[in-house]
Amino acid sequence: MSTFATGNLNQYIQFVERVYRTAQGNILARLLSLRDEHVLNRNLRSSDIASLVDGNCIAPLDEMITAHLLCVKALNMKDYMEAYEQQSACVAAVVRLLQSQKEENWSLPLMYSTCLDLRLVAQKAEECNPQSNGKILEKAAESLLACFRVCAADNRSSDADTKRLGMLNLVNQLLKIYFRINKLHLCKPLIRAIDSSPFKDEFSLAQQITYRYFVGRKAMFDSDYQVANQYLSYAFENCHRKSTKNKKLILTYLVPVKMLLGYMPTKQLLQKYDLLQFWDLVSVVKNGDLRGIDKVMEEHESFFIRAGIYLIVEKLKIIAYRNLFKKVYLVENTHQIDIASFQAALQIMGQEDVDSEETQCIVANLIYDGKIKGYISYQHKKVVVSKQNAFPPLTSI
Structure with missing residues (x-):
């Protein structure tokens, strides 16, 4: 059930502030979520949102409400770049809220919700601006990293109220972005931070x-x-x-x-x-x-x-090469196999242009990977395989 599907803008602002003052993180997260039913409430789309919010509630909550409602308005008009800018402003205000809360983490659900919305809106903005080439999502990631740094800086190691409990949620959002824009090298410090976290089993x-x-x-x-x-x-x-x-x-x-x-x-x-x-x-x-x-x-x-x-x-071709060459070994029934025999097998299997040097290269790679136990005698153009377990089971390698 929605938290505010009906009601006017003033009632919405008062309700959000009451929830904020009573530290109800989960409800506040829904009230500032783009996925809650209240976004369909036309009464919240005033022509002058900023002036109505300004002065009626405390900072940085006023900035969050203003940015959230302007984002909803932009989405309704299908102006996804404007929606992205407003959602970025909302997350920036959440960062300031997190920084101001020294001994509490009740606002983590709000952070989760607004950061998820930012990623989703950024994705939509990217789809509508293909020339961006991932830049919008990359900028969104910087906003999420600002939240991550606040959480990671909370050094209370055993306190249930530590913001570090929010790190994995943010890391997962960031991983989704980095995979989408193909910047996997940026994942490494995030993975290191989670793997070294004393809370990694508590997520x-x-x-x-x-x-x-x-x-x-x-x-x-x-x-x-x-x-x-x-x-x-x-x-x-x-x-x-x-x-x-x-x-x-x-x-x-x-x-x-x-x-x-x-x-x-x-x-x-x-x-x-x-x-x-x-x-x-x-x-x-x-x-x-x-x-x-x-x-x-x-x-x-x-x-x-x-x-x-x-x-x-x-x-998987390397596994197929190994299995094909094992068949040759079983047919030849000797531990000294001519390179020409492997070459012929490759040609029968459709690689007609393969020459002796290329065949030797394939065999050398298989030996290096431990898929064949043996060595190549280049002088005699033979592969000398181990008399015991010449083709170790793949699962043992």
């Missing part, structure tokens, strides 16, 4: 799931697949079973990470979350079918690109 489960999802994705792009597996697995296992959409989103990144580590998903799991694009990959990777991988990549190209995993999925 809500929902916030921890979101955090691990983004950190897992960053680890995946950094080719740190063990860490990516750890974080994304936590996010998937702890995500509510009814949140099918979120579980599917997590799996979109967890599945290729698992496959790169040698764990192949079941068809039942992929069917359940409508991710059968990966099932087409599983069989061709297992069989070392390089031509098949190219076909699957082409068929589902738009899905892989849209998810931002095309280059990650392409790395």
Whole structure:
């Protein structure tokens, strides 16, 4: 139920101030949220909001109310840049409020709400101003960082009223922005701040799931697949079973990470979350079918690109090379295999232009990655593999 779906502007201002003076953070957050029903109340869209608010309530609450109502007005007129500017002013006033509250954190819900609104309005402004090229969202991130710095500076290590309990919510908002504008290097100090926080186990489960999802994705792009597996697995296992959409989103990144580590998903799991694009990959990777991988990549190209995993999925070729070369090893039944045998296998699988040097390079990479135990005898143009466990299980590497 809305906190103020009806009533005039003066009543709204008085109500907001009463809630503020009685430190009701959750209600105040709703009264200044762009997602609450009160934004549909036409009575709050006065032609002279600033003069009506000014003098009727204390600072910085007056600035928050003015900026919030002007933002609502701008959104109603579909002026998204103006809405963004007003929401930025609202968050700036929230920063001043947080700085003035030395021994309390009841206003954290207000910070969460206004910062979320700022990100969403900035996204809308970006969509309407494509020439911005991420600059609006980057500027919004600076506003969120101002809140983050206030929270991080609260040094009370064991106090339930510390503002540091609000850090993870802000970090998650910032991670969403940095992923959207492709500035992942800016995530590193935020991740370090959370991982070193004495409150990292006290944040809500929902916030921890979101955090691990983004950190897992960053680890995946950094080719740190063990860490990516750890974080994304936590996010998937702890995500509510009814949140099918979120579980599917997590799996979109967890599945290729698992496959790169040698764990192949079941068809039942992929069917359940409508991710059968990966099932087409599983069989061709297992069989070392390089031509098949190219076909699957082409068929589902738009899905892989849209998810931002095309280059990650392409790395599955290295697993396919390993599986193909293992077949050659089993057929040859010797620990000294001609490079020409591997080259012929590659050519049969559709890589007709591959030469001996390129084949040696592929084998060398597999040996370096620990996927083949052995060495290349360049003099004899042979691959000499270990007599024991020449192709270690991928899951043990």
